[in-house]
Amino acid sequence: MAKSNFDVKELLSKMTLQEKIGQLIQLNAVFFGQTTAEITGPAERWKLATKEVYNMGSVLNFHGAEEMKRIQDDYMAKNRHGIPLVFMMDVIHGYKTIFPIPLALGASFDPELVKECTRMAAKEASAAGVQLTFTPMVDYARDARWGRVLETCGEDPMLNGIMGAAQVEAFQGDDISDHNNLATCVKHFAAYGGAEAGRDYNTVEISERLLREYYLPAYKACIDAGTKMVMPSFNSLNGVPSVANKWLMNDVLRKEWGFDGVVISDYNAVGELVKHGIAADMKEAAKLALEGGCDIEMMSISYYEHIPALIEEGIITEEQIDASVLKVLEFKKELGLFEDPYHGADEEKAAALCLSPEHREIVRRAAEQCAVLLKNNGVLPFSKDIKTIALIGPFADNNQIRGFWACDGKDEDCVTIADGIKALLPDVKVIVERGCSEKIDELDKSGFKAAVKAAKKADAVVLCLGEFQKYAGEGNSRIDIGLTGVQQELANEVLAVNDNASVVLFNGRPLALVELDEKAPAILDMFFPGTEGGNAVARLLFGDANPCGKVTMSFPKAVGQCPIYYNHPMTGRPKTKPENEHQGYASSYIGCGNLPLYPFGHGLSYSNFVYESLELDTDTLMADGEINVKITVKNDSNVAGKEVVQLYMRDLVASTVRPIQSLIGFEKIDLAAGETKTVTFKVTEPMLRFYDANCNFISEPGEFTISTGHADNLLLTKSFVLK
Numbered sequence: 001m002a003k004s005n006f007d008v009k010e011l012l013s014k015m016t017l018q019e020k021i022g023q024l025i026q027l028n029a030v031f032f033g034q035t036t037a038e039i040t041g042p043a044e045r046w047k048l049a050t051k052e053v054y055n056m057g058s059v060l061n062f063h064g065a066e067e068m069k070r071i072q073d074d075y076m077a078k079n080r081h082g083i084p085l086v087f088m089m090d091v092i093h094g095y096k097t098i099f100p101i102p103l104a105l106g107a108s109f110d111p112e113l114v115k116e117c118t119r120m121a122a123k124e125a126s127a128a129g130v131q132l133t134f135t136p137m138v139d140y141a142r143d144a145r146w147g148r149v150l151e152t153c154g155e156d157p158m159l160n161g162i163m164g165a166a167q168v169e170a171f172q173g174d175d176i177s178d179h180n181n182l183a184t185c186v187k188h189f190a191a192y193g194g195a196e197a198g199r200d201y202n203t204v205e206i207s208e209r210l211l212r213e214y215y216l217p218a219y220k221a222c223i224d225a226g227t228k229m230v231m232p233s234f235n236s237l238n239g240v241p242s243v244a245n246k247w248l249m250n251d252v253l254r255k256e257w258g259f260d261g262v263v264i265s266d267y268n269a270v271g272e273l274v275k276h277g278i279a280a281d282m283k284e285a286a287k288l289a290l291e292g293g294c295d296i297e298m299m300s301i302s303y304y305e306h307i308p309a310l311i312e313e314g315i316i317t318e319e320q321i322d323a324s325v326l327k328v329l330e331f332k333k334e335l336g337l338f339e340d341p342y343h344g345a346d347e348e349k350a351a352a353l354c355l356s357p358e359h360r361e362i363v364r365r366a367a368e369q370c371a372v373l374l375k376n377n378g379v380l381p382f383s384k385d386i387k388t389i390a391l392i393g394p395f396a397d398n399n400q401i402r403g404f405w406a407c408d409g410k411d412e413d414c415v416t417i418a419d420g421i422k423a424l425l426p427d428v429k430v431i432v433e434r435g436c437s438e439k440i441d442e443l444d445k446s447g448f449k450a451a452v453k454a455a456k457k458a459d460a461v462v463l464c465l466g467e468f469q470k471y472a473g474e475g476n477s478r479i480d481i482g483l484t485g486v487q488q489e490l491a492n493e494v495l496a497v498n499d500n501a502s503v504v505l506f507n508g509r510p511l512a513l514v515e516l517d518e519k520a521p522a523i524l525d526m527f528f529p530g531t532e533g534g535n536a537v538a539r540l541l542f543g544d545a546n547p548c549g550k551v552t553m554s555f556p557k558a559v560g561q562c563p564i565y566y567n568h569p570m571t572g573r574p575k576t577k578p579e580n581e582h583q584g585y586a587s588s589y590i591g592c593g594n595l596p597l598y599p600f601g602h603g604l605s606y607s608n609f610v611y612e613s614l615e616l617d618t619d620t621l622m623a624d625g626e627i628n629v630k631i632t633v634k635n636d637s638n639v640a641g642k643e644v645v646q647l648y649m650r651d652l653v654a655s656t657v658r659p660i661q662s663l664i665g666f667e668k669i670d671l672a673a674g675e676t677k678t679v680t681f682k683v684t685e686p687m688l689r690f691y692d693a694n695c696n697f698i699s700e701p702g703e704f705t706i707s708t709g710h711a712d713n714l715l716l717t718k719s720f721v722l723k
């Protein structure tokens with residue numbers, strides 16, 4: 001689309017102060033087009049004369065092109081300058097055709113797959129009127145108690161950054177005014193995932209060194225990929241809530257990283273500065289947020305109510321406001337809204353795209369490739385020449401598998417496991433027995449008897465278990481991350497009568513599954529797979545698809561291990577005894593080992609991948625040199641498959657403690673039955689850098705190791721020295 005030449009500076013010069021401030025306020029769609037004289041914000045937090053709405057700058061939480069156009073037409077007719085609104089939504093893992101949650105997307109280790117899903121979402125959402133999505137969420141997370149791990153790609157900074165940047169590129173394309181593209185907003189800046197005790201919105205106290213090494217890189221990757229907006233996080237960071245945190249928002253984001261786009265608060269996060277106790281009232285909250293560089297205030301109106309007085313009192317200047325307003329108007333111009341306020345939105349186009357067979361195929365394939373085969377004693381894949389299969393558990397015919405942030409996606413659009421298996425194997429008798437609930441407080445076992453009876457007479461059994469989809473996501477933190485309710489007891493009774501059985505899991509976080517792991521012959525984790533979940537499950541269980549996902553967030557043995565993550569330092573007293581033995585005077589637990597049940601990078605396949613060799617072309621790396629690494633992998637099976645070849649590094653001695661392993665590269669490869677392939681990586685000095693005690697980003701000469709193999713036990717290791 002031709003670049004707009006609309007003169008936003010000339011427009012700005014015609015606007016009154018109140019009109020300018022209005023461009024810095026974002027409200028829910030429900031407030032537009034009201035006929036009452038006054039509107040009231042959530043929980044009576046604020047009131048506003050309805051006519052003032054026609055000064056506001058942007059909208060969130062609307063539904064579909066028709067509503068968007070109605071609001072836009074009404075607004076532009078009543079806004080004195082005819083300035084278009086910009087419409088924003090959370091298109092996190094799909095708009096209407098839903099793909100797996102980001103925690104599963106990361107498990108694919110396939111940025112191209114993530115881009116394909118994102119491109120699909122961009123087309124649907126843009127046609128439905130969305131012009132910016134509050135995506136990617138790249139909060140670094142180590143604590144499975146936190147409900148929003150569902151939205152992250154887990155515990156590795158590099159993987160998080162790669163997947164976040166892939167989403168930015170795929171949503172934005174080359175030109176956000178293109179009708180198939182959306183602008184993006186990276187969130188939640190910063191370190192929201194570091195919430196103390198894994199409790200959402202809780203305090204975050206993290207050293208600058210840890211911030212820079214683990215929590216900040218993924219946001220930076222998205223900014224380098226060109227994201228148009230940044231959303232500060234709700235949490236206080238080292239004592240100051242992000243939206244008012246000058247070090248974070250000005251020193252790091254603006255000065256150090258050079259971000260000159262728009263900053264938008266999270267939902268009422270400016271108002272919450274009063275709750276945090278760092279603002280006495282909304283006027284002070286407005287002042288602090290403005291000083292923190294926040295341009296748009298989402299769902300609070302402190303700017304609208306108090307900026308005129310703050311200017312009058314000389315606390316802020318109108319030039320500061322002009323600068324923010326100009327950024328917002330420039331953003332609308334870049335979207336092409338002054339020429340096309342609809343940004344190409346079209347109900348019929350949206351209806352043709354949403355849930356189309358092509359889009360369903362994309363999300364089904366994604367669900368297959370994001371699934372992680374956690375355990376398999378050989379029972380999978382099931383044989384297709386069975387007569388009867390029993391689907392037992394709360395997810396047997398349950399369509400609540402789209403995940404917490406599913407935008408306009410609906411449960412009723414989702415394919416259940418029962419649907420999927422009936423479609424794949426129309427001649428097989430499918431018995432469905434839910435047996436129990438997936439809800440924490442529902443302990444009724446009256447369904448066990450019928451479930452066990454079904455299991456006894458079935459040729460194969462699928463235990464369809466997991467987490468109620470509202471137990472993960474925003475505001476949903478848990479103190480126990482085991483199977484909820486009586487699901488484990490149901491599994492025990494069913495597994496006792498039929499061992500040709502596999503578990504299929506639906507979950508939004510890593511779960512603690514020690515007992516299930518001991519008793520189940522196989523466990524296939526789908527996370528929340530989205531619209532085509534049931535078809536993906538059927539194809540995976542019966543071998544029409546071969547699992548290839550890898551864990552991106554460690555599955556603890558017990559919630560007491562949280563936070564637990566693979567890239568941890570050694571400590572001065574590492575545990576040396578066997579995992580299940582307590583070791584006094586060592587860093588260990590009584591009653592539980594230190595290791596996760598399933599570590600980062602773990603994931604099985606129906607193929608058998610053998611890591612035959614790891615070779616370095618030199619054992620000495622000069623500062624300006626490189627090491628060429630070759631890893632040879634053989635598919636020693638008769639089943640073609642995909643393997644994520646992972647390259648890990650360890651810095652054996654440094655001026656700050658270093659992780660026992662750090663992922664520095666990965667490549668997903670296809671291997672035909674019996675095929676051998678060699679994957680190459682280059683290791684260079686910048687890949688070895690870390691933040692020292694003074695936050696200098698440096699590498700230090702010394703000995704390093706390079707490792708690869710199955711994540712559970714990196715089989716091949718070589719050493720080299722950095723000179």
Ligand code: GLC
Nearest residue numbers: 060090134187188266267474
């Ligand atoms: C929510 C979330 C944020 C989302 C915003 C708008 O509270 O924290 O991720 O983008 O509000 O829905």
